[in-house]
Amino acid sequence: MDLFATAAPESLEWLELDGASRLGMNPRYVTDQQSLYQQLCEQCVWTQPEVNLFGKRHKVPRLNAFYGDVGVEYRYSGVVHQASGWPPSLQVLRRRIDSLLGTGFNTVLLNWYRDGGDTMGYHADNEKELGPQPTIASVSLGAARRFVMKRRNAPATKRELLLEGGSLLVMAGRVQEEWLHAVPASRGEMAGRINLTFRRVLPQCIR
């Protein structure tokens, strides 16, 4: 998107979606993104959780990993993830994004789309542990994929971004209340992509 064409490493350009929902973008936030992609592929503990859908068990169509401050738990898609610390490379990235946004993120969820057949369906990151109007920072590595959004109460109202490797997308304000987002299949895309979403589980939700 041309709106986001220029960006210094520690800057964001903001796009108002509907007055109360904002997206921040820096398409070139992680410069050594291919090497971080490789490192995370090799070093993270990847799982393919199963979820219940209409009474049947299904493996999610991608791989997951989860890190964060020791003791923090996060329930996502019906799966409880438990954090047990940060790999050094993710700790560095978390600190960098925290100082850009002033957020205090304490977890990161990783999704590895092994090729264009791996996807994420429409959803919002509106778990109660994140509190109202959570700010979520999403870093993409590897292949570019479409990130599609639709308004909850007017599904014909859509937005679409191409999330390139190295980009940082920030969802803020009422994005999770007003909009749903998804990563659709990409026919013919053979290269992989890792997406990292930094989130802050509220202190009162940490046992």
Ligand SMILES: O=C(O)CCC(=O)C(=O)O
């Ligand atoms: O892969 C992406 O860009 C989106 C990931 C996402 O929405 C999530 O982890 O909740």
Ligand SMILES: [Mn+2]
């Ligand atoms: Mn999400």
